[in-house]
Amino acid sequence: MKRDYAKEILAGSPQAVARLISWLEDEDERAYSIMEELYPHTGRAYVIGITGSPGAGKSTLTDKLIRIMRKGGLTVGVVAVDPSSPFTGGALLGDRIRMSDHSTDPEVYIRSMATRGFLGGMAKATCDVVKVLDAFGKDIIIIETVGVGQDEVDIVGLADTTCVVLVPGLGDVIQSMKAGVMEIADVYVVNKADRDGADQLNMEVNARIEQDIHIKMSGWVPPVNKTIAVDNVGMQDLWESILKHRAFLEESGRLVEKRRKQTYQETLRMIHNELFRLIRDQLSEDGRLDRLVEEILERKRDPYSTMREILSEWLDSTPKYKEAL
Amino acid sequence: MAKKIKIIVAKPGLDGHDRGAKLLARIFAEEGMEVVYTGLRQTPEMIVAAAEQEDADVVGLSSLSGVHNYFFPRVVELLKDKGLNDVLVVGGGIIPVEDYDFLQKSGVKAIFGPGTPTMEIVNFIKSNARAR
Numbered sequence: 001m002k003r004d005y006a007k008e009i010l011a012g013s014p015q016a017v018a019r020l021i022s023w024l025e026d027e028d029e030r031a032y033s034i035m036e037e038l039y040p041h042t043g044r045a046y047v048i049g050i051t052g053s054p055g056a057g058k059s060t061l062t063d064k065l066i067r068i069m070r071k072g073g074l075t076v077g078v079v080a081v082d083p084s085s086p087f088t089g090g091a092l093l094g095d096r097i098r099m100s101d102h103s104t105d106p107e108v109y110i111r112s113m114a115t116r117g118f119l120g121g122m123a124k125a126t127c128d129v130v131k132v133l134d135a136f137g138k139d140i141i142i143i144e145t146v147g148v149g150q151d152e153v154d155i156v157g158l159a160d161t162t163c164v165v166l167v168p169g170l171g172d173v174i175q176s177m178k179a180g181v182m183e184i185a186d187v188y189v190v191n192k193a194d195r196d197g198a199d200q201l202n203m204e205v206n207a208r209i210e211q212d213i214h215i216k217m218s219g220w221v222p223p224v225n226k227t228i229a230v231d232n233v234g235m236q237d238l239w240e241s242i243l244k245h246r247a248f249l250e251e252s253g254r255l256v257e258k259r260r261k262q263t264y265q266e267t268l269r270m271i272h273n274e275l276f277r278l279i280r281d282q283l284s285e286d287g288r289l290d291r292l293v294e295e296i297l298e299r300k301r302d303p304y305s306t307m308r309e310i311l312s313e314w315l316d317s318t319p320k321y322k323e324a325l
Numbered sequence: 326m327a328k329k330i331k332i333i334v335a336k337p338g339l340d341g342h343d344r345g346a347k348l349l350a351r352i353f354a355e356e357g358m359e360v361v362y363t364g365l366r367q368t369p370e371m372i373v374a375a376a377e378q379e380d381a382d383v384v385g386l387s388s389l390s391g392v393h394n395y396f397f398p399r400v401v402e403l404l405k406d407k408g409l410n411d412v413l414v415v416g417g418g419i420i421p422v423e424d425y426d427f428l429q430k431s432g433v434k435a436i437f438g439p440g441t442p443t444m445e446i447v448n449f450i451k452s453n454a455r456a457r
């Protein structure tokens with residue numbers, strides 16, 4: 001008998017969730033009809049992003065946040081992303097180690113994901129996995145990104161509240177992060193406040209925020225929270241900051257606005273990906289793509305007109321490909 | 326996207342010897358697998374919950390403190406209770422050969438002691454992990 005995964009997930013089966021996530025990671029066709037059924041049940045969870053440099057304490061902070069959320073009766077889903085090796089394709093997924101305390105709590109579902117070559121700080125399927133956990137009924141979903149450098153900021157396209165974790169002792173952090181990560185913080189976390197340089201860092205972040213107020217005029221000034229995650233210090237204040245940001249988004253109407261933007265981007269991205277896949281597969285099938293590449297290399301043709309040629313051909317033949325959808 | 330073998334490497338009980346487990350976790354990753362290392366001091370319940378949530382194809386247990394005869398069968402049993410019958414369970418560490426038979430009868434598919442060439446372990450896993 002064929003299993004009804006959507007039904008099982010809505011009824012609370014962690015195994016059905018687990019398998020669906022694997023299929024999403026593998027881009028297995030079986031996943032998408034289930035996602036269609038689940039979609040109407042999404043949009044209820046609040047999504048928190050935790051990002052920052054490698055080893056900054058993202059997993060430890062997540063662990064302690066889960067503890068607070070559970071005390072407040074909230075159910076939690078966690079998507080913890082670690083990088084795949086570009087050389088072997090394998091991955092060591094170590095975030096879970098820090099969240100051991102919650103592994104047998106049925107109201108907490110933790111899933112590790114490897115990036116599988118996807119850049120931007122997350123895996124390609126992370127946005128789908130968030131929807132699965134949302135439909136599964138989790139109140140809060142935490143996404144822990146890979147340890148990021150400067151411009152891996154895809155998390156903003158997914159999280160309602162993005163927490164950027166900084167730690168003292170990494171040199172001129174603000175300078176090195178100015179390009180991307182510093183621009184996406186709704187809440188700053190200065191973790192490892194037990195270490196030298198925490199006050200200095202705190203001052204630098206506040207100075208930066210001070211400047212941002214003049215530049216951005218967004219109506220929200222990101223709070224800075226000092227924490228010692230390993231010792232569970234400062235966590236309640238961090239949670240309050242997240243709640244305040246949530247209240248701000250909800251009361252100002254920004255939450256709806258944010259999600260509209262995210263849905264817009266996502267819809268376009270899905271169309272883009274699928275179109276790209278269809279055309280690529282069709283071109284690769286009979287070795288035509290290789291031949292075209294050779295001709296372009298030899299300057300017998302140029303990539304610009306080739307692109308237009310292929311597209312116009314493809315548009316003419318679309319009825320044929322409609323069945324594939 | 327090619328499917329990857331997902332494997333949990335876990336240290337059940339209070340055994341603090343983690344060199345072998347960490348080494349294997351790295352080797353599995355270098356062989357293209359996605360490896361979740363759970364860390365030390367795991368109860369069978371924790372290991373099985375992780376296997377369930379991660380949709381693990383394989384659970385690898387490491388024990389050097391002589392507690393394998395309790396922990397390994399218990400993990401197999403809990404997996405069965407959850408209906409996770411197709412998860413491959415393997416073990417390693419300091420395990421007397423006299424115990425191999427008992428462990429295999431209780432559902433641990435293979436035991437690898439010190440000195441096993443790591444490719445032997447990798448090949449066994451690759452050829453015995455389920456499809457999903």
Ligand code: B12
Binds near residue numbers: 340342385386416417
């Ligand atoms: C290094 C070591 C330590 C280090 C551990 C460091 C660490 N973080 O791991 C320290 C000094 C801390 C230590 C402490 C103790 N140790 Co000690 N230790 C060893 C020693 C010398 C080597 C272990 C090792 O790291 N081997 C290298 C790794 C790579 O090998 P491995 O783990 O066996 O893994 C291989 C295989 O077994 C297999 N494998 C292992 N796990 C898995 C898992 C899977 C899924 C698979 C497929 C395969 C697999 O593949 C690996 C590669 O081939 C052994 C003796 C020995 N020769 O094994 C004693 C030994 C394990 N220790 C022992 C003891 C008694 C202790 C202590 C209790 C007491 C003491 N006297 O200090 C403490 C307890 C610590 C604790 N909390 O548990 C005994 C255990 C006796 C027993 N089983 O009945 C041993 C056997 C020594 C002995 N002959 O008495 N120890």
Ligand SMILES: Nc1nc2c(ncn2[C@@H]2O[C@H](COP(=O)(O)OP(=O)(O)OP(=O)(O)O)[C@@H](O)[C@H]2O)c(=O)[nH]1
Binds near residue numbers: 053192194227228
């Ligand atoms: N001194 C100190 N150490 C901390 C603190 N928070 C976390 N750590 C330690 O920092 C190390 C890394 O912590 P993780 O939580 O794994 O960091 P992470 O950002 O999730 O790491 P990646 O996921 O690998 O990028 C661990 O050894 C933690 O125990 C803190 O507040 N103070």
Ligand SMILES: [Mg+2]
Binds near residue numbers: 058
């Ligand atoms: Mg982490």
